[in-house]
Amino acid sequence: MSVSKNNDPFWWTLFGAGGTISAFFIPIHVVLMGIAIPLGWFDTMDYDRYLELARHPLARLYLFAVISLSLFHWAHRFRYTLYDGLQLKHLEQYIVVFCYGIATAGTFITVILIFSI
């Protein structure tokens, strides 16, 4: 099958995956960890149990996916915001490096943080 010479399908896949996963899961985290638990709306586990949970391999994988893909979602969207919103498409190569560079750096930092929990 003939495919594109450029990498847009690759970035778009990360964008699409990031959009889906962040739309589904980030609101849950905001409500639970940002509002409900700090306000003590219900009894919950203590900090050590959370730590234990976060160290589970599946939890690490989940955190990695949510954080990294959300960053790539942002990167792609911000790239096109700069292209179309600020009409900076002539700076395409710098914008691409800047946006996806931040997401890639963020992904590395995420890996380090997840394994140092």
Add this chain to the structure above:
Amino acid sequence: MESVTLQVLRYLPEEKSEPFYQDYDVPFQKKWVILDALNYIKDHVDGTLTYRWSCRMGVCGSCGMMVNDQPVLTCETFLETYLPGPIRIAPLSYFAVIRDLVVNTDDFLGKVKRAKPWLITDELKPVTEGEYRQTPDELKEYKQYSMCINCMLCYSACPIVGLDPEFVGPAAVALAQRYNYDSRDDGHGQRNKILMDDDGIYSCTLVGECSVVCPKAVDPAGAIQRYKVTGAVEWWKSVVMPWKSDK
């Protein structure tokens, strides 16, 4: 008789280098569409006014114009909607204007042609083997996209077309999908080459205005989104299984 004012954007390159608005008062009739009012001007007020139209029933796709900044088919847009007026009429946005309300369609038609909106078959069946049969479900797969009448309203509604004139645009992708989803067609590899490259489907940021203004409910935005998914799957396949990417 009640009348309504039409402010028509005119461009007469042999007289003036800049386009200008000209006001025309036309009698208001409840049954009139914008095109009827333009025809009234042409027949009774100013024979020099130039615009395209043909079928006056929303089929030919010739009479698309900007009415109060919205791209519409003037043959199915009633004067009454815009009362008391004035009603501002301009040529379709983002197209080069030839004269008055007539735009140059060459660029658009070139994009449509690049999308290869015709049946491409690897092997032609001999006539003796009979027809290419299709089930109602197979027809349903592409029928919606086959309703496109090339009226170009979607191009005038698309801000990406406005910013990037090279962008292939909504109708061309919808027409490509009309054949990609046809069970008789083998051409989607050829269409991919054009539609997945720079200024192809991934330039679309899903604003969705193309589907809002489409007079035939083709949903070009949906066609583009579906193409992005197909394109992404094929891109990943070509990375994971490069030996299958020879076609």
